[in-house]
Amino acid sequence: MQVIYSAMALFLLMTLVTGLWRILRGPTPADRMLAAQLFGTTAVASLLLLAQALDRPHLRDVALVFALLATVTAVAFIRRAWTVWEEEQADE
């Protein structure tokens, strides 16, 4: 069972690395930001799997903090960076 959890965590890490491609490609800031948010979600999932695989129940707390705080970055993006970008697009 442990091996299956570890293998799944490894698989999630691989999908995470693949997600890097979207951050690098873009093309709009929203694409990059969403890819980073996807990183966060994948990290939550792999933390939960690692908590089972390594038998470290406290990793669930780390996953909970991740899930809660990923929103702050998203809200900062919407309130600060995105409005600026939208205005610039509207200007052209």
Add this chain to the structure above:
Amino acid sequence: MILQWLFDSLLIIALLWLAWRLLGSADLFKAIVLFIAFGLVMALAWVRLDAPDVALAEAAIGAGLTGALLLSALARLNDLADTTHETHTPSGKK
């Protein structure tokens, strides 16, 4: 055992590659998003090194605070550049 090695090497490659791309990227916004992703991968590295306390601190600060700080600083920087009519490459444009 082999899984562990694969996990380690993938994590290390991801860390170094992210650092390389974020420091070399021409677009500041892209660099900041890559830095946020770097923080997330760093938290996984702390878990792997059996330091859950550090992982918690990195998760709270890397996922929440640093991203918000850098994004709002970049937005203010662009605002200031607009008001002083300086030619400045805005984020997200080629």
Add this chain to the structure above:
Amino acid sequence: MRSAGRRWHYLLFRWALMLLLLAVAVGLGYALLSLPQQAVGLSEQVSANMATSGVQNPVTAVLLNFRGYDTLLEMAVLLVALLGVWSLGSAEVHRKIDPEPVLSLLVGGLAPMMILMAGYLLWAGTNTPGGAFQAGSVLAAAGILLLLSSKRFPVRLMGWPLRVVLLLGLGTFAAVGMTLLFVSGGFLQYPSSLAGAFILFIEAAATLSIGVTLAALFLGGRPQAGPYR
């Protein structure tokens, strides 16, 4: 326009820098590889003294008990950083407020959850991973979420109440340390039966201060009343 000579100089500089940094990297790598494969470090001392530390989480024991003065001085560092930011000017106030129903709904649900999470991390930090710094960071995230949602903060909270909370952590820490200096003869030398209570007390004050300091740092200037941009 850069002349050919200048350009050549620039390339030379780049290559010299790369060689130099390669030497730094190789030196660092060699130093790391030549370290002994196994080292005990301070783990024996930590585990030997865990019984008298008053907590079960070794990291909290190190932070608040064995090396308490480190943490005390770190609170001072946070405060100095905030003083630096405040001395640069006051925070920008947004000209117009646009109500965003989805954002207020989100913040109304999430901010209380974050505050609850901060309390949990603080309480759990005595015997599982967690503690004042993590709890403070989560608290700061709640504060930043509120600041981002353009909530109007009451003017009367921006004056001395804010400053009291900012100083609470450092003040409590120093006051407890000095009291113990006179009572038990050592700075931050807790009596082992009460150590757990002292640590939790200091951590609670430190969490509040760290959270509010980090949120104030996010503001990027001395706070005024009003929604922030």
Add this chain to the structure above:
Amino acid sequence: MSAVLLYALTGAGLFTLGLYALIIHAHLLRKILAINVMGSGVFLILVALGGRTAGAVPDVVPHAMVITGIVVAVSATALALALVLRVQAATGRAELPEEPLE
């Protein structure tokens, strides 16, 4: 070679990458990012070297120092960003003049 040593070497690599970027980039925000990457490298070395104990339990003293280090790094970043914004407001640009080998 053990896994912890591999992480320590990665830390050294991150430190060097950050140092290179810190020197060559003129934009101040990039310099802040570079310093943060250097810091992460140092933290990685500290924690990895703390994991060289014989038993399963790593040395927790470096962990405690890295936690304080992370919080200090974020507050220093906030101060640096405020300074960069002041530089931009005062001079109109957030960059150092790019004139190598004057």
